[in-house]
Amino acid sequence: MNILEACNLTKKYGDFTAVESIDFYIKEGEIFGFLGPNGAGKTTTINMLTGLARITSGFIRLSGTDYTRRIKKAQHLMGIVPDESNLYEELGGFQNLSFCAALYGMERSKREERAWQLLKQFGLAEAGKKPFRSFSKGMKRKLTIAAGIIHEPKILFLDESTTGIDVVSARQIRKLILELNEKETAIFLTTHYIEEAERLCHRVAFIVDGKIVRIGTIEELMKDMRNYYLKPPIY
Numbered sequence: 001m002n003i004l005e006a007c008n009l010t011k012k013y014g015d016f017t018a019v020e021s022i023d024f025y026i027k028e029g030e031i032f033g034f035l036g037p038n039g040a041g042k043t044t045t046i047n048m049l050t051g052l053a054r055i056t057s058g059f060i061r062l063s064g065t066d067y068t069r070r071i072k073k074a075q076h077l078m079g080i081v082p083d084e085s086n087l088y089e090e091l092g093g094f095q096n097l098s099f100c101a102a103l104y105g106m107e108r109s110k111r112e113e114r115a116w117q118l119l120k121q122f123g124l125a126e127a128g129k130k131p132f133r134s135f136s137k138g139m140k141r142k143l144t145i146a147a148g149i150i151h152e153p154k155i156l157f158l159d160e161s162t163t164g165i166d167v168v169s170a171r172q173i174r175k176l177i178l179e180l181n182e183k184e185t186a187i188f189l190t191t192h193y194i195e196e197a198e199r200l201c202h203r204v205a206f207i208v209d210g211k212i213v214r215i216g217t218i219e220e221l222m223k224d225m226r227n228y229y230l231k232p233p234i235y
């Protein structure tokens, strides 16, 4: 069963086509990587899939149901971790998580229990009471992931979750991603790093200038992608 199907998905900004007629599916419990250079259309695709950007044309199905024009109605199924955190700087770690849980309609006792459970799981128990603005970049990223899974979504969208953070924090985040996936959460992740896709993803799509140029298993695609990235620059 596919948790997500995108058919002919297109996003135009005026005359400019940021994403052009892309097709792909993600199976339940799969880690699907979206690889591509800056400006390729990765964030735009996530924004369409999660209802943050209006779809110009195409279809989106989640768990077999067409949600194209009503993606907000599918938000209980999905968690979103944007490249820039969407949490409140002045609220503490625990407050931020409780607030997100409340937005998803979880009852108070359940949301507090879940917030503490995630803070502990993500190694942020100590930071739970401190304001988000005092967090390091890696801590911010981890709390933003925790907020994205507070309601136990069936699919999690991660936009460059390890970009710009140190090696140790990046490794912790990759471990958390794999642990989440063991619990059957499907993951759609964007990355610039081939090695990261190689380590984490079951299948990968490679997007360039708004078009998917390759899609398949890591083994099928690695060779092609390496060639693309290693091509000498043209001056």
Ligand SMILES: Nc1ncnc2c1ncn2[C@@H]1O[C@H](COP(=O)(O)OP(=O)(O)OP(=O)(O)O)[C@@H](O)[C@H]1O
Pocket: 013, 016, 018, 036, 037, 038, 039, 040, 041, 042, 043, 044, 045
């Ligand atoms: N709101 C917008 N208005 C106009 N153009 C936009 C808008 N948002 C994105 N674009 C354009 O769409 C293209 C794709 O951008 P997008 O942010 O999806 O790329 P990306 O693959 O996520 O890149 P990066 O790796 O740098 O995050 C870019 O050319 C960008 O300038």
Ligand SMILES: [Mg+2]
Pocket: 042, 043, 044, 083, 159
């Ligand atoms: Mg982006």
